[in-house]
Amino acid sequence: MKNQKILFALMAIGLLTAGGYGLYRLGVSRGMHSGMTMSAPVASAAASGDAAKADSAGKKVLYWHDPMVPGQKFDKPGKSPFMDMQLVPVYAGDAGDEGKVSVSSRVQENLGIRTAEVIKGNLGQAIVAVGSVAYNERDVAQLQARSNGFVEHLYVKATLDAVHKGQALVDLYVPEWVAAQEEYLTAKRLHGAGADGLADAARQRMRLVGMSDAQIRQVDTSGKVQARATVTAPTGGVVTELAVHEGMTVAMGAPLFRINGLGTVWVNAEIPESLAAQISIGNAVEAHAAALPGTIFKGKISAILPDVNPVTRTLKARIELANPSGQLIPGMFVTANFVSPARKDVLLVPMEAVIQTGTRSVVMVDQGDGKFAPVDVDLGTETNGQSEIRAGLRAGQKVVVSGQFLIDSEASLKGTATRMGDMTAASPNIEASSAAGPISGPTHHGVGKVESIGKDEITISHGPIATLQWGAMTMGFAAPAGGLPKNIAVGDTVAFDIRPMSDGMFAIARIVPTVDVPAPASAPAARHPAKSGNGVAK
Structure with missing residues (x-):
């Protein structure tokens, strides 16, 4: 009895297995006749000739694809x-154009693709820099004692006091001057032969002891000894150095005062070394200070100092500004606007049209009829939202200014597929491989942030990958067989393509840095997710 129960159980299991397999085959058969199926690579579809069809205009259609997921190709619309x-x-006519992309008008509208025309215009770069006000060191007066003497009275008793030209600064008693004056007056009173010679010799002695011509004339006119000498300011400005006080004894050559003029001031502006070629001595400058709103000070560059700050990578441009009212005070911060001579008839495009890859600059050119092609360009200066194009474009062409990254990704993938096809045709035994096994299967595109780089692995926090039905996560990928590009570093935002390997892992097929697409804000960590039968990461 027991054996009969076991026999009946085995027969039931066999019937269920056969029924399940029959239902599976029926579902596969119906699925092959209804809905869309993904085709083999383009080369296989073209070889068979079954997938290629003709549209209403007579053009030969090789396959259909989704521009947002260019790695998947379909044999039916x-x-x-x-x-x-x-x-x-x-x-068929488009497939041979490596790097070119065709986008329908509806897709262009959905992607928000906008274009702008390459124009010729004048490029006058305005450079704005910040600097601090300093004294004009060419407008300085240094006063020293001409003879030994005593300070009897100071008229200016503190530094930074303002003085005007001719103002009395200090009274000095100089015994040596008194003796020379008395000798001169005595010689002047003598009469007879040789009296004039003695007077001339006494006058010369007064000069030798340090008296000025004005002081000598005063003695000669008054006929009296000038016991005290008054030192006056030779120029207007502020006293920046005061080295004497009342009652002091001073020696010949000792400093007394230093006076800095304020009629003109210097501004030492910090200029990035990358913009040094845009300025030159004599360039006009307009400056304004936050402390003096509405007041514009005009001047010019008087010198470009031959010294680069190794920390800030800037050099100093010395600007000389007119300061007739003395409003600019040393130590103030001012903003200086440099106006460089405008260059005429240069090619200009909007700055957002340029894709910077780190090693080259690319723009997507609209060729009409929904076709776009990447073009390498040589960039010049950038200002006012426009970039100068030195080579690669001509006036009148249209470039993409919005959505160009998606088009560039498709163009790069298409060019890579064409080049790989050419290599395979030339050397059928060549196969992309990695340490874990050969890479095969479709390409999947993603965008993310590089978290770490190992010897044979790169970890990326990426956003959702629709073709794999993956959500945002952090995971590791096998590095390309040839290694990562040198311009990829930890923290970079990158666009990448991955392909499955024989062990179920994924390897990087292509990776480029980009600043146009932000990295996902956050992603749950997942290391080497396993793959289920439907290709969903678990």
Whole structure:
């Protein structure tokens, strides 16, 4: 009895297994006849000739694809399984144009693609720099004692006191001057032969002891000894150095006063060394200070100092500003606007049209009829939201200024596929591989932030990858067989393509840095997720 129960159980299991397999085959058979199926690579579809069809205009369609997921190709038209949009046909004439992309008008509208014309214009770069006000060191008067003497009275008793030209500064008693004056007056009173010679000799002695011509004339006119000498300011400004006090004894050559003029001042502006070529001595400058709103000070560059700050990578431009009212005070911060001579008839494009890859600059050129092609350009200066194009474009062409990153990604993938196809045709035995096994299968595109870089692995916090039905996560990928590009570093935002390997892992097929697409704000960590039967990371 027991054996009969076991026999009946085995027969039931066999019937269920056969029924399940029959239902599976029926589902596969119906699935092959209804809905869309992903085709083999383009080369296989073209070889068989079954997938290639002709549209109403007679053009030969090689396959259909979703521009947002360019790695997947379909052999029938329909709605994209990834995005709410129709699949776009790829024609035989387009497939041979490496790097070019065709985008329908509807897709352009959905992606928000905008273009701008390459124009010729005048490029006058305005450079704005911040600097501090300093004394004009060419407008300085240094007063010293001409003879030994005593300070009897000071008229200016503190530094930074303002003085005007001719103002009395100090009274000095100089015994040596008194003796020379008395000798001169005595010689002047003599009469007879040789009296004039003695008077001339006495006058010369007064000069030798340090008396000025004005002081000698005063003695000669008054006929009296001037016991005290008054030192006056030779120029207007402020007293920046006061080295004497009342009652002091001073020696010949000792400093008394230093006076700095304020009629003109210097501004030492910090200029980035990358902009040094845009300025030159004599350039006009307009400056304004936050402490003096509404007041514009005009001047010019008087010198460019030959010294670069190794920390800030800036050099100093010395600006000389007119300061007739003395409003600019040393130590103030001012903003200086440099106006460089405008260059005429240069090619200009909006700055957002340029894609910086780290090693080259690329723009997407609109070739009409929905076709776009990447073009390498040589950039010049950038100002007022425009970039100068030195080579690569001509006036009248249209460049993409919005959505160009998506088009560039498709163009790069298309060019890579074409080049790989050419290599395989030339050397059938060549196969992309990694340490874990050969890379095969479709390409999947993602954007994320590089978290770490190992010897054979790179960890990326990426956003959702629609083709794999993955959400945002942090995971590791095998590095390319040839190694990572040198311009990839930890913290970079990157666009990357991955392909599955034989062990179920994924390897980087292509990776480029980008500043156009932000990295995901946050992503849960997942290291080497396993793959289920439907390709979803668990």
